[in-house]
Amino acid sequence: AQSVSQHNHHVILSEAASLELGCNYSYGGTVNLFWYVQYPGQHLQLLLKYFSGDPLVKGIKGFEAEFIKSKFSFNLRKPSVQWSDTAEYFCAVNPGHRGSQGNLIFGKGTKLSVKP
Amino acid sequence: DTGVSQDPRHKITKRGQNVTFRCDPISEHNRLYWYRQTLGQGPEFLTYFQNEAQLEKSRLLSDRFSAERPKGSFSTLEIQRTEQGDSAMYLCASSRQPPPNYGYTFGSGTRLTVV
Numbered sequence: 345a346q347s348v349s350q351h352n353h354h355v356i357l358s359e360a361a362s363l364e365l366g367c368n369y370s371y372g373g374t375v376n377l378f379w380y381v382q383y384p385g386q387h388l389q390l391l392l393k394y395f396s397g398d399p400l401v402k403g404i405k406g407f408e409a410e411f412i413k414s415k416f417s418f419n420l421r422k423p424s425v426q427w428s429d430t431a432e433y434f435c436a437v438n439p440g441h442r443g444s445q446g447n448l449i450f451g452k453g454t455k456l457s458v459k460p
Numbered sequence: 461d462t463g464v465s466q467d468p469r470h471k472i473t474k475r476g477q478n479v480t481f482r483c484d485p486i487s488e489h490n491r492l493y494w495y496r497q498t499l500g501q502g503p504e505f506l507t508y509f510q511n512e513a514q515l516e517k518s519r520l521l522s523d524r525f526s527a528e529r530p531k532g533s534f535s536t537l538e539i540q541r542t543e544q545g546d547s548a549m550y551l552c553a554s555s556r557q558p559p560p561n562y563g564y565t566f567g568s569g570t571r572l573t574v575v
Binding site for chain 2: 348
């Protein structure tokens with residue numbers, strides 16, 4: 345079965361530290377990849393997405409992610425985190441084969457706490 | 461764009477009771493999805509509609525669960541004879557066709573507690 349693994353359950357960083365959150369998926373075909381963020385008390389919001397083309401994707405709020413097909417990975421990065429980045433981050437995959445139903449398979453999420 | 465609305469935000473019910481949740485998607489979005497999220501887990505797909513047609517149901521959606529989208533606009537998710545294991549956040553999302561190029565817009569969810 346298709347699955348998404350997020351390596352870290354909880355990450356604690358100080359402001360200005362660099363961030364990398366791991367995401368691996370198990371699906372051999374074409375995939376569409378997403379990172380969503382959920383700030384405390386708010387709904388899931390799209391950070392960035394990858395469908396094709398440049399494997400380095402830039403999203404909102406200074407986040408970026410790199411798709412490495414050979415490693416089945418789509419890690420999220422940010423050079424310098426802020427206290428306002430405290431949130432839960434979800435990696436999600438949608439199999440991109442023809443006839444895909446469009447539903448997403450989510451990882452369990454990584455909680456990021458940024459200390460001021 | 462008023463976003464995806466879900467009602468109610470919270471629901472506490474006794475085991476064995478029936479509950480119904482409502483989702484109002486973004487008006488021009490043809491596709492509507494229901495997900496369930498339990499503590500410590502990411503959202504899990506339950507079912508989705510394209511307009512009024514329910515096109516896919518997850519194995520997670522037992523016979524006690526039913527979803528409708530009668531006019532291709534709002535949707536309802538009903539759980540009959542609730543069990544404690546049904547306690548979760550129920551999320552609705554919508555998107556334009558064809559997915560997923562336009563991304564999904566999620567609602568804030570309905571938190572169900574079964575006591």
